[in-house]
Amino acid sequence: xxxxxxxxxxxxxxxxxxxxxxxxxxxxxxxxxxxxxxxxxxxxxxxxxxxxxxxxxxxxxxxxxxxxxxxxxxxxxxxxxxxxxxxxxxxxxxxxxxxxxxxxxxxxxxxxxxxxxxxxxxxxxxxxxxxxxxxxxxxxxxxxxxxxxxxxxxxxxxxxxxxxxxxxxxxxxxxxxxxxxxxxxxxxxxxxxxxxxxxxxxxxxxxxxxxxxxxxxxxxxxxxxxxxxxxxxxxxxxxxxxxxxxxxxxxxxxxxxxxxxxxxxxxxxxxxxxxxxxxxxxxxxxxxxxxxxxxxxxxxxxxxxxxxxxxxxxxxxxxxxxxxxxxxxxxxxxxxxxxxxxxxxxxxxxxxxxxxxxxxxxxxxxxxxxxxxxxxxxxxxxxxxxxxxxxxxxxxxxxxxxxxxxxxxxxxxxxxxxxxxxxxxxxxxxxxxxxxxxxxxxxxxxxxxxxxxxxxxxxxxxxxxxxxxxxxxx
Numbered sequence: 001x002x003x004x005x006x007x008x009x010x011x012x013x014x015x016x017x018x019x020x021x022x023x024x025x026x027x028x029x030x031x032x033x034x035x036x037x038x039x040x041x042x043x044x045x046x047x048x049x050x051x052x053x054x055x056x057x058x059x060x061x062x063x064x065x066x067x068x069x070x071x072x073x074x075x076x077x078x079x080x081x082x083x084x085x086x087x088x089x090x091x092x093x094x095x096x097x098x099x100x101x102x103x104x105x106x107x108x109x110x111x112x113x114x115x116x117x118x119x120x121x122x123x124x125x126x127x128x129x130x131x132x133x134x135x136x137x138x139x140x141x142x143x144x145x146x147x148x149x150x151x152x153x154x155x156x157x158x159x160x161x162x163x164x165x166x167x168x169x170x171x172x173x174x175x176x177x178x179x180x181x182x183x184x185x186x187x188x189x190x191x192x193x194x195x196x197x198x199x200x201x202x203x204x205x206x207x208x209x210x211x212x213x214x215x216x217x218x219x220x221x222x223x224x225x226x227x228x229x230x231x232x233x234x235x236x237x238x239x240x241x242x243x244x245x246x247x248x249x250x251x252x253x254x255x256x257x258x259x260x261x262x263x264x265x266x267x268x269x270x271x272x273x274x275x276x277x278x279x280x281x282x283x284x285x286x287x288x289x290x291x292x293x294x295x296x297x298x299x300x301x302x303x304x305x306x307x308x309x310x311x312x313x314x315x316x317x318x319x320x321x322x323x324x325x326x327x328x329x330x331x332x333x334x335x336x337x338x339x340x341x342x343x344x345x346x347x348x349x350x351x352x353x354x355x356x357x358x359x360x361x362x363x364x365x366x367x368x369x370x371x372x373x374x375x376x377x378x379x380x381x382x383x384x385x386x387x388x389x390x391x392x393x394x395x396x397x398x399x400x401x402x403x404x405x406x407x408x409x410x411x412x413x414x415x416x417x418x419x420x421x422x423x424x425x426x427x428x429x430x431x432x433x434x435x436x437x438x439x440x441x442x443x444x445x446x447x448x449x450x451x452x453x454x455x456x457x458x459x460x461x462x463x464x465x466x467x468x469x470x471x472x473x474x
Contacts, residue, residue, distance in 0.1 A: 005073065006051045009095065012063045017054045017101075024052050026336045028078055028096050032325070033086040033434060034340060037348050039408030041433040044089060044466065049076065049096035056101045058176060058184055058214040065212070065463075066182025068095055074465050075180075077208040079120065079151030081335075082143045082325065084349075085432025087155060087207040091465055099150055102214060105129045114173060114189060115218045119150030126218070135220040138165030145322040146330060150213045155430035156205035160318055162384035164255040164281070165221065169204035176215035177203050180458040189217030202453070207430050208464040210457050224255075224281035228291045229315055231306030232276045232298045237261050237380050238360060240274045243301035245356050245386040252294050255281045258314070260381030260390075274380075275306060277314050346404065347378075348411055351390045354423035359389050362421055366391070366414050373410050388427050412438065436469045 009018040019025075025048050035042050050073075055061045068075045074094040081088060090096050102120035109115075110133040117126055123144045127137040139152055141159035151157075156169040165171060174189030187199040203213050234240035240259055247254070256279035261272040278294055280287040295305070329338040354362055363380060370377060370393060379392040395407050415425040415435070419442050425431070431439055440447045450468070454461070 005071075005095070008067060008071075009051055009053050009064065012067060013053055013055060013060055017056070017060075019052045020050070025049055025096075028052050028081070028098060029090060029336060030339070031078075031081045031083040031086060031088040031432075032329075032339060033084055033089065033432065034342070036346055036404065036407075037084070038086060038434055039404070039411060040437065041086060044086070044091075044433050047090050047092045047094075049090040050093040052096045052098055054098050054101045058178060061097065061099075061102075061178045061212055061214050062182040062184055064095065064097060065178050065180055068462050069181045069460055072460055072462065074462050075212075076464050077150070077154070077212045079148035079154075080122065080143070080146050081330070082147045082322075083151060083155060083429060083432065085155075085426075085429050085434045087430050087432035087464070087467055088151075089433055089466075094465075097212065099148065099212075099214075103148075106215070108133045108135065108220065110134055113220055113222070115220045116189065116215070117149055117218065118215050119148060119153070119213045121149050123147050123149060123152060130220045131223065134223055136223050138171045138219065138221050139168045140318075141322075142319055143322045143325075144319055146326045147322075149216055149218070153204055153213050153216060154206065154208050158384060158388070158428045160258065160383075161255050161279075162388075163257040164253060169201070171219045172200050172204060172216055173219055174217035175200050175203055175213055177211035177213045179211045180460070180463045184214075185211070191219075202457075205430065207432065207467045209454065209468045210463070212463070224287075226281065226284045226287050227255075228280045228287050229311035230278050230291060230295070230308060231311040231314070232278070232295075232303040233306045234274045234276065234298075234301065234303050236272060237274045237363070239302045240276050240298075241360060241382065241386065243298045243303055244276065244382055246297050246301070247294055248356075248386055250293070250297065252290055252297065254278045254290070254294065256315075257382065257384055259383075260379050263376065263378045275310075276303070277311050279311075279315065346407070347392060347394045348407060349390065349392045350411065350414065351383075351388065351426055351428040352415065352418040352423050353387050353427040354389055354418060354421055356386050358421040358423065359386065362389065362418060362423070363391075365417060369413060369417070370410065373406060375407070375410055383428070387423075390428075416441065431468065433466055436467060439468060 006020045074091050076090045076094050078088045078098045099120040102118040104118045106116040108129050139159045140161045152168040156167050158167050174187045176186045258277040261274035280291045329335050332338045374396045375393050376396050377391050377393045381390045
């Protein structure tokens with residue numbers, strides 16, 4: 001089948017746009033989700049595509065999807081390969097549709113404050129093009145040097161500047177997407193449609209299960225006249241959390257809110273100081289007034305001013321992880337092997353969204369649960385908003401297995417607890433194959449609605465199968 005499939009794809013796209021070489025099939029056999037953090041989804045990482053295809057236009061994508069729908073061949077879209085939930089993991093004998101050659105920066109308009117780009121464009125490249133027009137991209141994750149626009153839209157990613165600009169999806173004005181049968185749909189690149197549900201939000205956060213985004217019109221923002229960076233140190237996590245909540249409640253709006261503690265040898269949750277990094281940007285008078293008010297609020301909650309040089313260093317190095325991943329994995333001789341090696345560290349990093357009133361209760365209950373299972377929390381943190389709560393944890397007892405049943409069980413328990421408290425289990429990366437088994441629990445009856453939408457748009461279930469599947473089998 002793969003020989004005939006590859007020949008058909010070459011007729012559709014051209015000879016240099018399709019590969020069945022083992023090295024290519026291996027290289028694009030997954031994203032940054034490794035075996036240890038995949039837990040119960042770990043067996044799915046062994047799947048391999050039948051062919052990798054590189055379209056260069058929306059018309060190419062349309063032809064491939066129309067063909068795949070007729071032949072009932074699954075198609076998995078692939079962007080930068082930097083996701084950590086396995087949303088780009090192939091299924092056996094699928095077409096891996098790699099959008100990295102669809103990377104054109106079509107236009108940047110200073111007057112309209114928009115950037116029109118293909119889905120395979122890197123976030124860094126869009127930001128650089130915007131800077132030439134005196135603008136900036138509002139989405140600024142650690143992965144900006146390596147992540148694509150389409151990937152960020154498909155997971156509705158959150159970055160460092162989310163406190164001011166919100167998630168990637170909120171910066172999308174218009175989209176072009178291809179449905180599983182090959183039909184191309186477009187929304188207009190303005191802030192609001194005339195009426196009806198937003199077509200954009202069928203594809204924002206849907207992880208490539210309802211259509212493949214091929215082009216986007218993004219809102220971009222004026223580069224700030226000034227940027228004021230600060231750090232504030234709190235005696236322990238709870239005091240700083242209350243300060244961040246007060247900032248939001250009193251209308252103080254930093255561009256960056258990044259708060260967390262770290263576990264040092266001999267420290268406990270009660271003795272670990274926590275650091276809050278803030279950035280205020282815009283007109284000088286406005287930024288200075290906002291920073292002054294923030295300082296007053298932090299003082300009320302036992303905050304003391306930290307070293308401003310630390311804040312500057314934090315800002316300058318915020319993309320270091322992405323640069324390292326690019327250099328050590330994506331540009332290595334064997335990216336698949338390096339990806340597996342890097343992901344062997346026995347940890348997990350969870351990101352839940354909760355009502356402000358529930359965050360500290362959730363943290364306390366997690367402390368008890370994790371301690372009883374010998375799971376050590378290396379960091380509790382907030383990113384962007386007081387509702388966005390994250391924690392990095394490691395397993396103290398390393399039995400040497402590729403994955404850990406104990407850690408997998410604990411992850412399910414703490415994420416289920418977040419759902420019980422009225423929250424969601426992931427605010428940053430989507431759910432992919434890693435957390436899809438919990439999606440029905442989060443969505444409730446809405447899971448069945450999602451299933452009906454999937455049936456209407458993708459009746460043959462060819463597009464990114466196994467993703468966003470809750471109890472209804474979306």
